Amino acid sequence: MERMSKKAWLYLLPALLLLAAFLVYPLIDVTLYSLEECYNFASQTYQGVGLYNYSYVLHDPYFLQAVENTFVLVVITVPLSTLLALLISTALAAVPKLQQLFQTVYFLPYVTNTLAVGLVFMVLFQRTEYTDGLVNLMLSWFGAGPVDFINGPHWAKMFVLCFYTVWVVLPFKILVLTSALASVDRTYYRAARVDGTSRTRIFFRITLPMIRPMIVYLVITGFIGAFKAYSDAVALFGTDLNAAGMNTIVGYVYDMLYGDSGGYPSYASAAAILLFAIVLTITCINLLVTRRDERA
Numbered sequence: 001m002e003r004m005s006k007k008a009w010l011y012l013l014p015a016l017l018l019l020a021a022f023l024v025y026p027l028i029d030v031t032l033y034s035l036e037e038c039y040n041f042a043s044q045t046y047q048g049v050g051l052y053n054y055s056y057v058l059h060d061p062y063f064l065q066a067v068e069n070t071f072v073l074v075v076i077t078v079p080l081s082t083l084l085a086l087l088i089s090t091a092l093a094a095v096p097k098l099q100q101l102f103q104t105v106y107f108l109p110y111v112t113n114t115l116a117v118g119l120v121f122m123v124l125f126q127r128t129e130y131t132d133g134l135v136n137l138m139l140s141w142f143g144a145g146p147v148d149f150i151n152g153p154h155w156a157k158m159f160v161l162c163f164y165t166v167w168v169v170l171p172f173k174i175l176v177l178t179s180a181l182a183s184v185d186r187t188y189y190r191a192a193r194v195d196g197t198s199r200t201r202i203f204f205r206i207t208l209p210m211i212r213p214m215i216v217y218l219v220i221t222g223f224i225g226a227f228k229a230y231s232d233a234v235a236l237f238g239t240d241l242n243a244a245g246m247n248t249i250v251g252y253v254y255d256m257l258y259g260d261s262g263g264y265p266s267y268a269s270a271a272a273i274l275l276f277a278i279v280l281t282i283t284c285i286n287l288l289v290t291r292r293d294e295r296a
Helices: 002-035 052-059 061-093 096-111 114-125 134-140 154-182 186-194 199-227 231-237 249-258 265-295
Strands: none
Touching: 002 052, 002 265, 052 061, 052 265, 061 096, 061 154, 061 199, 061 249, 096 154, 114 134, 114 154, 114 231, 154 199, 154 231, 186 199, 199 265, 249 265
């Protein structure tokens, strides 16, 4: 038995080494950076160890704006995209002959370059001196005034960012849920129809419980992905996200490292650790709630 255990650890050794090199060590290194006060990037020296970097970041208005934007993005896009994906997947399951065709159509945005999609959205939403954009043209049909979605009020820019994020993440969720629906044992459906059960009751009593693990997986990964959002905002509003008021936490970390205000790895590390703590906390809460519901 002991020999088998050693053999198992030997098989796991390459994966453990990779995890240590690319996950554990960077996490420890970033944590140490975040505690070094008044770090000088040129001389690689610091004046002390403490929590000043965290205090600075938590009082930085740009970071607070980034946190607000990120949380709004997470709260809106994750539930909405999951719900839309569930509805579309259920509709696709009802037309098996055309399922593969529609799966391909819905999956195309996922394999399209993010910046290219962002440019298309800018054309649709941006107002210029020559045109108000296609979306504003459609709004005028209903008597609504033109809105500058790219350079206008904050709520308009947040609407475009949420719309864009849902558009980008929806194909993957549709693909996963369609596969999950196809794996449900049809025996349950036939037994329910024999008993005269309605389609609505079948969906909530059979379909949802059977694909629940996939929904939980999409929600958790959706939260993590939304908290790491950055390229979506850059594709829509350019690289100066602080000026646009549309920065995210990851964007703030990048700016502190390489942006116009860059050269502050300690501040960037503190912000990264705070992001790690937020994502870890929300993930743990999701797992605890899911396990409690399963036991109930």
